[in-house]
Amino acid sequence: MGLIRPAEDTARPVSRLTWLNWAGLKGGETLFRRCEDNVCSSGAKGMTGAAAAAGGLMTSSPLVAWPRAAAGSRGGRCAARASAFHPDVSRAVESLQEEFREVDRALALNSARVSAAYRAAHVAPHHFGGSTGYGHDDGGGREALDSVFAQIVGAEAAIVRPQFFSGTHAIACALFALLRPGHELLAVAGPPYDTLEEVIGIRGSANVGSLKDFGVAYREVPQMVALIGMLLQMLSDQRLDAPSYNGLVMQNPNCMVMVDNCYGEFVETSEPPMVGADLIAGSLIKNPGGTVAPCGGYVAGKKDLVAAAAARLSAPGLGVEFGSTPGHVMRALFQGLFLAPQMVGEAVKGGMLIAEVMSVKGYRVQPLPRVPRHDIVQAVELGNRERLVAFCEVVQQTCPVGSFIKPTAGETPGYASEVIFADGTFIDGSTSELSCDGPLRDPYAVFCQGGTHWTQWALVLSDNPSNHKDK
Numbered sequence: 001m002g003l004i005r006p007a008e009d010t011a012r013p014v015s016r017l018t019w020l021n022w023a024g025l026k027g028g029e030t031l032f033r034r035c036e037d038n039v040c041s042s043g044a045k046g047m048t049g050a051a052a053a054a055g056g057l058m059t060s061s062p063l064v065a066w067p068r069a070a071a072g073s074r075g076g077r078c079a080a081r082a083s084a085f086h087p088d089v090s091r092a093v094e095s096l097q098e099e100f101r102e103v104d105r106a107l108a109l110n111s112a113r114v115s116a117a118y119r120a121a122h123v124a125p126h127h128f129g130g131s132t133g134y135g136h137d138d139g140g141g142r143e144a145l146d147s148v149f150a151q152i153v154g155a156e157a158a159i160v161r162p163q164f165f166s167g168t169h170a171i172a173c174a175l176f177a178l179l180r181p182g183h184e185l186l187a188v189a190g191p192p193y194d195t196l197e198e199v200i201g202i203r204g205s206a207n208v209g210s211l212k213d214f215g216v217a218y219r220e221v222p223q224m225v226a227l228i229g230m231l232l233q234m235l236s237d238q239r240l241d242a243p244s245y246n247g248l249v250m251q252n253p254n255c256m257v258m259v260d261n262c263y264g265e266f267v268e269t270s271e272p273p274m275v276g277a278d279l280i281a282g283s284l285i286k287n288p289g290g291t292v293a294p295c296g297g298y299v300a301g302k303k304d305l306v307a308a309a310a311a312r313l314s315a316p317g318l319g320v321e322f323g324s325t326p327g328h329v330m331r332a333l334f335q336g337l338f339l340a341p342q343m344v345g346e347a348v349k350g351g352m353l354i355a356e357v358m359s360v361k362g363y364r365v366q367p368l369p370r371v372p373r374h375d376i377v378q379a380v381e382l383g384n385r386e387r388l389v390a391f392c393e394v395v396q397q398t399c400p401v402g403s404f405i406k407p408t409a410g411e412t413p414g415y416a417s418e419v420i421f422a423d424g425t426f427i428d429g430s431t432s433e434l435s436c437d438g439p440l441r442d443p444y445a446v447f448c449q450g451g452t453h454w455t456q457w458a459l460v461l462s463d464n465p466s467n468h469k470d471k
């Protein structure tokens with residue numbers, strides 16, 4: 001779709017690349033909901049006033065305090081059914097059933113789109129074979145995967161490769177492919193993600209090859225956030241036609257729109273290229289890897305721009321016909337992409353549950369419970385270091401891998417502040433699996449994401465003592 005950047009305009013040598021964070025663009029709500037009445041309204045749950053108060057106030061543990069008297073005092077249906085969850089969590093789950101059904105509806109639409117793309121590309125076992133060296137012996141898997149991905153996100157082309165280290169790397173390849181000295185990068189959806197600051201050159205040393213070092217200017221344009229956020233919101237609902245988008249967003253005819261799509265894939269039923277974005281980039285150990293891709297990232301969008309990003313990943317002249325994928329990685333990339341809508345659906349439900357339970361306990365959450373979501377990340381402001389660390393400890397203890405490891409805050413490349421991570425995952429650092437992280441700075445927000453089933457977050461929120469026998 002040529003919505004944003006019409007044919008070359010040689011009269012305007014300085015072009016602008018408008019860069020959006022899909023998630024930040026469409027989020028934006030920040031409200032504070034305090035617990036006013038956390039006492040059980042249903043007698044069947046048997047929670048005492050004292051226990052309710054302990055759960056409702058900000059106690060030292062940010063998670064739900066398990067009511068000691070609960071088992072004995074439960075009656076009726078609850079007594080007959082064993083539950084792994086704290087009664088508060090069970091209640092939140094019950095209250096979210098309609099929202100969960102809505103997530104399943106989107107999931108089915110996304111799965112249908114994914115299946116259609118696999119059929120169209122005639123994906124077959126010979127695509128899964130490994131390749132070595134230059135990758136010339138690839139059995140067609142690279143091309144098929146690129147084609148499947150492009151069709152799924154509504155792009156002209158895509159490059160999906162294990163050689164992208166991470167989302168930051170894929171985004172950097174895309175930015176460097178598009179921007180030239182004298183160009184300007186505008187962030188119109190709030191500041192970029194932390195790890196992009198050094199890519200842009202707004203943090204870190206000079207002469208490391210940031211965009212700034214190459215003479216690319218950078219500006220954040222907060223006043224555009226609401227306007228463009230609203231426009232794209234409307235576009236994603238397909239209520240604004242392409243010419244309106246063209247006329248309103250394209251103040252400068254050379255403007256290109258790039259979206260940092262990390263964590264946004266498959267949350268809604270449309271992807272940014274379907275509504276006019278020129279280029280998107282993201283990570284395969286997040287949403288589109290479906291929790292099984294072992295590494296990699298992608299860039300998708302207009303054909304010429306994807307080719308430029310591919311040349312940045314490899315080298316000018318080599319393009320996309322290069323790069324080996326040893327072992328079973330190709331199969332995992334295909335399988336993960338196929339599973340991704342389902343995994344994302346579960347992660348979205350987990351986020352809704354976190355928002356519901358933690359807001360009832362009096363914490364600020366972003367996004368709010370029961371509002372439509374645009375990415376899988378759920379933030380909870382825990383207010384102090386102790387609560388942040390305690391929350392991460394419980395997440396780590398609930399993880400299948402390294403549950404015995406105590407997470408500690410530390411310096412991480414790409415981040416300005418100390419960060420604590422809880423990610424006992426099968427794929428190192430995979431945030432499509434149950435995980436959370438938080439910078440050690442005010443307001444001590446924990447960012448939760450992933451999970452192959454929402455019940456994993458229900459267990460974390462229950463802080464069920466049976467999960468922590470060793471404590």
Ligand SMILES: Cc1ncc(COP(=O)(O)O)c(C=O)c1O
Nearest residue numbers: 166167168169193195260262283
């Ligand atoms: C919006 C956004 N963009 C980019 C990144 C960076 O991704 P990666 O850690 O894969 O480099 C993140 C990481 O959390 C993110 O949340």
